Amino acid sequence: MRPPSYKAIVDELATAIRSGTVPAGTRLPTHRDLARERRIALATATRVYAELAAMGLVVGEPGRGTFVRVRSGYDGPEPSRALPVPRVADLSFNQPLAQGQAxxxxxxxxxxxxxxxxxxxxxxxxxxxxxxxxxxxxTYLLGRGIDTAPANVLLASGAQQALDTVLRALTRPGDVLAVDALTYPGITVLASAHGLDLAPVPVTATGPDLDALDQLCRTRPVRAIYAIPTVHNPLGWVLDREQRARIVAAARACDCVIVEDGTYAFLEAAPPPPLQALAPERTCYVAGLSKNVATGLRFGFAVVPDRHVRAVTRSLRVAAWGAPGLVTALATAWIADGTVARLEKVRRGDAAARQDIARSALAGMDVTAHPESYVVWLGLEPHQRPDHVAAVLAEEGILVSTADAFATGSYRPRALRLALGTPPLGELGPALHRLRDAIEAIPP
Ligand SMILES: Cc1ncc(COP(=O)(O)O)c(C=O)c1O
Incomplete structure (x- = not known):
């Protein structure tokens, strides 16, 4: 019997990895063992692994072997995310990783x-x-325009825990939380857990409707405003100084807290000052290292005004006490030696390259995005229902999020949110072309 061609072996392994038959993290046979098992030359075995690595499916770790790469933000799909076919691309969750981070x-x-x-x-x-x-x-936050004392910085296990802690400390069930009509879904989960009444503020492509926010603050007892002024998720906006000043003025007028989310702010190289710098007396600034370093690190922080430090610290004790020492040691070492700053620069370049790919693959479609971000907001045609489109794409092996996940009220536009950060760069263009073809093939 003739030995199989190297291409057949690549295809077989790629299919097994994509379908999850060979799970993420599996150590594959050594090049020598693969050559022996498949009766191919050692150089051919090496070529097989090189091709799988180029496809983003495996990663070689010097001295340790070849491993199946973890490709999804969620270790195995949730039941609702199970795909009927092998996965082609996860465009539902951003977990960018630079080469060499392992x-x-x-x-x-x-x-x-x-x-x-x-x-x-x-x-x-x-x-x-x-x-x-x-x-x-x-000290790191000085680079973001935040000048604060160490005592006002509280470390947490990711930005989500920091948000949870701040809301737990500063709000009571029934309080009104002003949010963008489309925003990061984690805030909706928290509002529900804390019994908060979400008050959606209408959005445009360039920012929240600030007249509506003024009106809201005048007519309802708003306890807190949740805002993402720099590289909004999902709309990508960066608010200008005037817009920022208006949010601060609205918060001062009703004497409420601002919860500023800076998770993606590092993607904008020179943004206007954060809300925290404009209103340090009332702003809790929350961010972390998930998107600029690694989602698996689970390191975040909140900058809290003096008068709230004690309450937020007490609220940290409800769960986890903050960030584990080991993670903190890694994170602070990387901040102090400049690794985080370097990775942030690499990410800005990577995000810009991904947006270029998206702009070209989705040319002519209704795209809203920041030019250096990992997110695309893709408007659909009136006859295209987002949940139906997402199901069609799942049939193609492409995971996306629908606008519903980002909606805080009844405004549910016909749109998808595409996360560009997870697929290997070389797979993004083909995946987006496939997405486009699948969407355009949906009959009116
Ligand atoms: C805007 C925004 N805030 C907070 C988070 C949560 O970040 P972390 O992973 O640090 O908890 C995310 C994660 O996607 C996000 O997009």
Missing amino acids: DLLRLALRSLATSGEIESLLRQDPPGGRRHDRAVVA
Whole structure:
């Protein structure tokens, strides 16, 4: 019997990986073992793995072997996300990773392991973190235009925990939370958990309708405004100084708290000052390292005004006490040695390249996006129902989110949100072309 061609082996392995038969994280046979098992030359086995690596399906780790890459933001699809066919692209969740980040992690762990003072990682940090670590984050935040004392920085297990902690401390069930009519879905989950009354503010492509926000603050007892002024998720806007000043004025007029989400703010190289700098007395600024470093790190923080520090710290004790010491040690080392700043620069370039690909693949379609972000808001034709389109795309192996997930009220436009950050760069263009073809083939 003739040995199979290298292409047949690549196809077979690619299908097994895409369908999940060979799960993410699996260590594959060594090149030598693969050559023996398949009766091919060693050079051919190497070529097989090189091709799978180029397809973004496996990753070679020097000295350890070849592993199946983790491709989804969620380790295995939730039941509603199960795909009827092998997965082609996950455009539903952003988890960008730069080349070589696994090596960075390995180096950082090695350096931690050999550092003199490791025993402290076995001791409980105070809620909100140790002073030194909070000072590292405070210094990092200077680069975002936030000048704060370490005592006002509270460390958490990701931005979502920071948001949860702030809302738990500063709101009561029944309070009104002003939000954009389309916004990050995590806030809706939190509002429901805390019994808050969401008050949606209409949106345009360039920002929230600020007359409507003024009106809302005049007519209802708004307790907090949740805002994403810099690289909005999902609409990509960056608010200008005047828009920012108006949000602050609205918050001051009704004496409410501003919860500013800066999770994606690093993607804008030179944004106007954050709301926190304009209204430090009432703004809780929340962000983390999920999108600029790694989603799996689970490191975030909140900058909190003096008068709320005690309440937010107490609220951190409800769950997790903040960020684990080991994660904090990694995160602060990367902040202090400039790795985070370097990765942020790489991400801006990567995001811009992905937006270029999207602009070309989706030319002529109704696209709203920041030119250096990982998100595209794709308007659909009147006859295209988002849930139906998402189901059609799932048949193609493409996962997307519908506008419903981002809606905080009754405004549910016919649109999809595409997350561009997860697929390997080389797979993004083909996936978007396939998406376009599938959408355009839907009969009126
Ligand atoms: C706008 C926004 N805020 C917060 C988060 C949560 O971030 P983390 O992973 O740090 O909890 C996300 C995650 O997608 C996000 O898009």
